[in-house]
Amino acid sequence: MASKKFSRSDGRAFDQLRPMETRVGVIPRADGSALFRIGNTVAIAAVYGPRAFHPTFLRNPERGVLRCNYNMMAFSGSGERVRPGPSRRSREISLVTEKALNSVIDLSEFPNTVVDVFIELLQTDGGTRCAGITAASMALADAGFLMKEMVSAVSVGALEDNLVVDLTSEEDCELKAVDIPIAMTSRSKNITLLQLDGMISKDNFFAAVELAKKACSALHDVQAKALREKYPQGADENGK
DSSP states (O other): OOOTTOOOTTOOOTTOOOOEEEEEOOSTTSSEEEEEEETTEEEEEEEEEEEEOSSGGGOOSSSOEEEEEEEEOTTOSSSSOOOSSOOHHHHHHHHHHHHHHHTTBOOTTSTTEEEEEEEEEEEOSSOHHHHHHHHHHHHHHHTTOOBSSOEEEEEEEEETTEEEESOOHIIIIISOOEEEEEEEETTTOOEEEEOOBSOOOHHHHHHHHHHHHHHHHHHHHHHHHHHHHHOTTTOOTTOO
């Protein structure tokens, strides 16, 4: 049951996303790149490849391998300085990002190779893994890889008995919201990432998924707009 007295600190409605900015082709020397900003969270993704995969025993003779690397820059947060280098959290987010994108990208034409996606968080205020996935999907499309559809991601949470979309860092950490990062494909609405941090009722969980579906559709619209601006003759309704 929603609380009538509760209001979000930034004044947004429960189902409202923060202001967004999207651009592709932001790193000229990358094979594909994208910037995605939502509120005060800013992610840049750069794609390199396909290229030779070393060590060779990790190669897949049937298709290329997608390898993602998620990193928060040292001064990206508003709190303490982020320790440089890989961490358990960054490795976990890198892995779930790979899994969120693998189902939509076709690398069958590039056996024994690797496609690297580097995701850098320049500024963070909640929803970093979701911003990284959204940026990476655009960057892969910018690189020209065959993709069945785009992937968009958003965090939905339960906060003081309310379901809210696009959690800020304050809502996630200080107000201790139940955090549910969800990634969905643009056309079929298949879920490619679903994580849950906390306890939530079954009814609220399914309601959260429906909120995420609506939010991901709005996210896809801005992804597709950025791709159409760069490729006005090549993008279809799915942003490909």
